[in-house]
Amino acid sequence: MTRNTRILMSILYWAFVIYLFVPLIMMVLMGFKDSNFIGFPIRSWTLHWYTIVVQDMEVLSIFGYSMIIALSSTVIALMIGTWAAILLGPTKFRGKMIVFALVCLPAVIPGIISAIALRIFAETINLSPGTLAIIIGHTIHNVPFVVLVVIARLNTQPISHIDAAKDLGADNLIAFFRVTLPYLKPALIGAGIFCMLISFDDFVRSFFLGGYEPTLPVYIFSQLRTGMSPVINAISAVALLITVIFGLMAERIIRQN
């Protein structure tokens, strides 16, 4: 690569980075603007919008609600996903690739389609829209990510580890809990945080499957319809902060192992 192309390519890259981040920076900045109207110039700064958010019990409970859904769907997805990954890992059986494809399918189906399908399904089985429906929807969407991450980790585990555990007196169950599970720990933490983020961020599924109680993205959307307010910027900034913290944690844990 010549010097000039390198300079050109880095300029293009930084242009892309700016394009990515300007909206985010704008959003955060406007949350600190001492005015009801969003837009430049910013004449004075305030924490007023944040104090409204922090004092608004409704917003806080929505944060909590989204967290509970994210946590539950993540925990269930981790259990199902690990189980599927072990099934799809070393053992060979007829139709293994078909099962693998089915397990991964929810990750590639467009959100709107799977949301509609889940809504129809929920109604057929008389499951009323609400928390349980959302958790099921998020779990289904999360499982493929868990499976992929756990299989990747599982494939790096030498078979001799399991042999050694059995050799020393462990049955399959003990070998799994004392040797395989600790080995999978970084993958499980990474996949778990990733699932939390997906769930926390999900709009379409929550919107279609939700009842009266909105998740955070659904709430923000409903607020937008009645007009922009800097309160939304503040809420979004808090959500962004949580997301970034989770993302960094996941990155660190994965890198450590």
Place this chain on the structure above:
Amino acid sequence: MKNSSVRFVNISKHFGSTVALDNLDLNVEPGEFCTLLGPSGCGKSTTLRILGGFESPTKGQVFLDDENVTNTPPNQRNVNMVFQDYALFPHMTAGNNIAFGLELKGKSKTETAERVEELLKFLELEGFKDRKPDELSGGQRQRVALARSLAPDPKVLLLDEPLGALDAKLRKQVQIELKDIQKQTGKTFVFVTHDQEEALTISDRIVVMKEGRLEQSGTPKELYSQPESCFVAEFIGETNMLSCDITGAENQQVFFEWHGHNLSGKCWSGNPEIGQKAIVAIRPENIDCSATKPRGEKSVEARVIQRIFKGSYTTFKLAVGNDHIVELKVSMDGRHADSIVDDKLWFTLESSFLSVLLR
């Protein structure tokens, strides 16, 4: 057949259409350091895995101390294995790795801790108890793996090429250590290697395997000086292989003709017949050479075509005959080699060093 530590009766193992073991019979005596030796794919590791319970034989029976364990899973067998990659649990400290088998055996906390300390001391691993496997050197990991397998006090210890990952110098040192440990513990060791030198150094008895069958078994010395087949003669140590025609046989003593010379040697296995073609093996260090033609002996004249100084000994490559040149490898100690200055020498093939091989 009483009192064997390990007994394989007619074991066959098939993986799909490939035959890994073919009617293998094997006996390992208690307290013996027994090495399974052979090239890769000879079935030595499969044998060990069947013994550990990780594979079940397609046919045949496995006995441990005269108890049929053919269908006993590995966690219920009183044998432990040192794996080729050590298979230490990466999330546990050295101490916890060693304690793993003891805990699963239901030993009390104090009992486990005592045994772990004892083994750490025995294998000179004091101070490494709280280290994770990735904080240990290759040699230390190997010793932790050994300690972990010795901890539950198995009847037989299985070792699957445990020195393969060590560098050459450390490997030599660990071979001796391993031999000492086996002597001190008095346990039966079944060791797998493809390295013949290692097998000679370490074993009480070597079982040479080839294509899923037992080729020959015996003490290192027996295998070296009394090979029964070309495979064993070539696989263990350096050797010269000479084609000959058998002219007579009397029990084990076989008379044969080699390039116009009438010689005799021992045949350790099989029934030699007059007129049969055979291979005669002789070790390079057992060919007697002299610079001048010895009197009254059946000596053969040869030309030196290569001479390599190796420190404590010198190797020669000799050519015999004019039409059909036969090459011979000879090694001599330094003083003897110095006496040979010309390109010409005479050598004799002493009948006690000649092994006649029929297969």
